Amino acid sequence: METIKIFGHKVPDTDSTCSAIAYAKLKNELGIKATAHVLGEINNETKFVLKHFNVETPELLEEVGEGEKVILVDHNEAKQSIEGREKCEILEVIDHHRVSDFHTTLPLYFRSEPVGCTCTIVAKMYMENKVEIKKDIAGILLSAILSDTLMYKSPISTEEDKKIGSMLEKIAEINHETYGREMIEAGSKFNVMTEKEILEIDAKTFEIEGIEIRIGQLIALDIGKIMERKDKLIIEMEKVCEENKYNLFVLVMTDIMKNGSEVIIVGKDKSIGEKSFSIPKNENSKFMDGVVSRKKQVVPLIYDSFK
Amino acid sequence: METIKIFGHKVPDTDSTCSAIAYAKLKNELGIKATAHVLGEINNETKFVLKHFNVETPELLEEVGEGEKVILVDHNEAKQSIEGREKCEILEVIDHHRVSDFHTTLPLYFRSEPVGCTCTIVAKMYMENKVEIKKDIAGILLSAILSDTLMYKSPISTEEDKKIGSMLEKIAEINHETYGREMIEAGSKFNVMTEKEILEIDAKTFEIEGIEIRIGQLIALDIGKIMERKDKLIIEMEKVCEENKYNLFVLVMTDIMKNGSEVIIVGKDKSIGEKSFSIPKNENSKFMDGVVSRKKQVVPLIYDSFK
Numbered sequence: 001m002e003t004i005k006i007f008g009h010k011v012p013d014t015d016s017t018c019s020a021i022a023y024a025k026l027k028n029e030l031g032i033k034a035t036a037h038v039l040g041e042i043n044n045e046t047k048f049v050l051k052h053f054n055v056e057t058p059e060l061l062e063e064v065g066e067g068e069k070v071i072l073v074d075h076n077e078a079k080q081s082i083e084g085r086e087k088c089e090i091l092e093v094i095d096h097h098r099v100s101d102f103h104t105t106l107p108l109y110f111r112s113e114p115v116g117c118t119c120t121i122v123a124k125m126y127m128e129n130k131v132e133i134k135k136d137i138a139g140i141l142l143s144a145i146l147s148d149t150l151m152y153k154s155p156i157s158t159e160e161d162k163k164i165g166s167m168l169e170k171i172a173e174i175n176h177e178t179y180g181r182e183m184i185e186a187g188s189k190f191n192v193m194t195e196k197e198i199l200e201i202d203a204k205t206f207e208i209e210g211i212e213i214r215i216g217q218l219i220a221l222d223i224g225k226i227m228e229r230k231d232k233l234i235i236e237m238e239k240v241c242e243e244n245k246y247n248l249f250v251l252v253m254t255d256i257m258k259n260g261s262e263v264i265i266v267g268k269d270k271s272i273g274e275k276s277f278s279i280p281k282n283e284n285s286k287f288m289d290g291v292v293s294r295k296k297q298v299v300p301l302i303y304d305s306f307k
Numbered sequence: 308m309e310t311i312k313i314f315g316h317k318v319p320d321t322d323s324t325c326s327a328i329a330y331a332k333l334k335n336e337l338g339i340k341a342t343a344h345v346l347g348e349i350n351n352e353t354k355f356v357l358k359h360f361n362v363e364t365p366e367l368l369e370e371v372g373e374g375e376k377v378i379l380v381d382h383n384e385a386k387q388s389i390e391g392r393e394k395c396e397i398l399e400v401i402d403h404h405r406v407s408d409f410h411t412t413l414p415l416y417f418r419s420e421p422v423g424c425t426c427t428i429v430a431k432m433y434m435e436n437k438v439e440i441k442k443d444i445a446g447i448l449l450s451a452i453l454s455d456t457l458m459y460k461s462p463i464s465t466e467e468d469k470k471i472g473s474m475l476e477k478i479a480e481i482n483h484e485t486y487g488r489e490m491i492e493a494g495s496k497f498n499v500m501t502e503k504e505i506l507e508i509d510a511k512t513f514e515i516e517g518i519e520i521r522i523g524q525l526i527a528l529d530i531g532k533i534m535e536r537k538d539k540l541i542i543e544m545e546k547v548c549e550e551n552k553y554n555l556f557v558l559v560m561t562d563i564m565k566n567g568s569e570v571i572i573v574g575k576d577k578s579i580g581e582k583s584f585s586i587p588k589n590e591n592s593k594f595m596d597g598v599v600s601r602k603k604q605v606v607p608l609i610y611d612s613f614k
Contacts, residue, residue, distance in 0.1 A: 096414055097414055098410075098411045098412055098413055098414050098415070099406070099409055099410065099411050099415070099417055100410045100411065101410075102406055102409070103405075103406065103407045103408075104405045104406050104407065105405055105606070105607050105610045105611075106405055106421075106603070106607060107403055107404055107405050107419065107420075107421040107463075107602065107603070108405070108406070108419065108421055109419070109420050109421055110406055110417055110418070110419040110420075111417070111418055111419075112414065112415065112416070112417040112418075113414075113416050113417075114413075114414040114415055114416055156414075295414065296413070296414070299412070300412050300413060303412045304412075
């Protein structure tokens with residue numbers, strides 16, 4: 001039996017990494033050979049999570065070949081996926097994002113639910129298949145939920161995330177408040193990172209009507225410190241745009257305490273960002289109260305500006 | 308609370324119609340207001356099914372307006388869906404086809420499984436939600452399964468279709484063999500239909516790399532009688548291509564007894580059909596042994612010819 005490769009999106013975050021690990025484990029428990037992979041180096045938050053629960057980092061995967069069998073978790077859009085994807089056979093997709101730029105020739109198992117985190121769905125699949133969730137798996141699943149839902153405070157968080165999260169919390173034997181803050185702090189040690197590294201913590205490329213838009217997000221309990229480096233970040237964003245031919249780079253710096261984000265826009269199509277976020281022409285950033293979700297708030301605002 | 312409109316694909320077949328009816332009923336049982344619709348007149352097979360189980364025909368829906376909330380069953384591709392779809396909010400998709408030409412701005416509940424019939428998934432959703440399946444609903448769900456899987460003989464049929472089908476058979480109190488044959492015969496009364504009507508029994512439009520391909524399918528226990536009208540069908544297919552600017556029209560006439568299909572190709576891009584089905588240049592049809600599924604056999608063959 002051929003081994004199925006399971007992976008999340010490029011620039012892996014905690015959900016992409018942990019959902020791949022947990023889903024591969026579930027498949028193996030069900031007698032289907034599967035391995036978890038990441039498409040790039042994992043970030044500090046994810047490193048903290050895997051270390052905390054003593055779970056191995058998945059193997060790096062850079063490309064897939066002709067006819068390989070894969071399962072995508074936490075993404076479906078081609079731009080966010082692996083190189084060579086068009087050549088492989090996608091058996092399943094487990095996701096919680098909008099559906100876009102996704103195409104298959106054959107029917108497949110495609111499960112996307114409007115919940116806060118892919119790991120919420122993976123936890124449900126353990127239960128549907130009556131497979132026990134062990135302590136380490138419960139821990140990484142819960143970590144991803146806390147990360148994606150900003151400890152249930154993001155508008156993408158649902159009752160189901162909370163319900164599943166609370167069940168996992170008991171198995172993992174942690175307190176989600178204390179642990180969640182520790183995890184977010186581990187992920188926002190910006191002082192030891194270069195601007196380039198900061199921009200790569202969590203960034204995705206979206207293609208809207210042929211326009212390539214890069215949207216990065218940083219999350220911190222308090223963004224005060226990183227705000228002091230705004231000018232340097234802008235210079236680096238300009239460089240990244242140039243090198244990668246992005247039309248627009250949007251950096252969303254989310255402040256958990258303030259429940260909002262500083263949104264910075266850079267690029268030759270900066271005007272799209274101005275229109276999307278009502279930023280005046282002569283400015284390049286704005287603090288947006290209540291905006292904390294790339295998926296449910298930032299992306300739709302950009303999308304609407306195309307209408 | 309706004310009522311959600313639920314509908315299947317254009318040129319409704321038994322699965323599109325019955326999955327919409329059954330899923331709307333499930334939603335209502337769960338306290339969510341929903342109505343079932345069809346996007347065109349139902350065919351003779353579906354008429355037989357609804358009459359047999361004394362279920363009302365869903366209301367015709369020709370267009371959806373700005374911001375209306377909808378659920379798509381048994382399809383996801385835009386070409387096969389309702390007019391104005393880009394303006395409405397798609398809350399859910401319940402399907403068993405390939406995913407293609409589908410796009411949303413927001414996350415949604417998208418559930419597609421590689422089973423033989425959408426009604427198999429809908430039956431599972433009744434069970435997952437612990438809602439009793441009444442005799443009439445069991446009857447129409449089973450009818451759709453028997454229709455889509457050609458009484459479990461098609462390569463698209465899975466163990467799950469059979470398992471769910473057998474459970475429904477008990478509730479509906481019918482014998483699937485006897486009933487299935489009766490249903491298929493009711494749907495293949497071609498002698499009382501014009502060529503135009505025959506071509507519209509079950510036809511879908513696919514767009515592959517900008518090329519519009521119409522694929523129609525007829526199913527009969529024995530296609531001997533309808534084969535006598537092949538020349539007239541070809542003339543009508545040419546007319547339909549001209550009127551609708553289809554590049555290619557593929558008619559799949561499936562013979563259940565012979566377990567194969569006569570495939571007819573017409574249109575200015577007939578060469579794509581020749582390549583797909585290895586039909587010589589000077590011919591316009593071929594009997595293909597073992598080919599009975601549009602989705603799993605015919606569409607992939609056409610798709611491969613583009614590679």
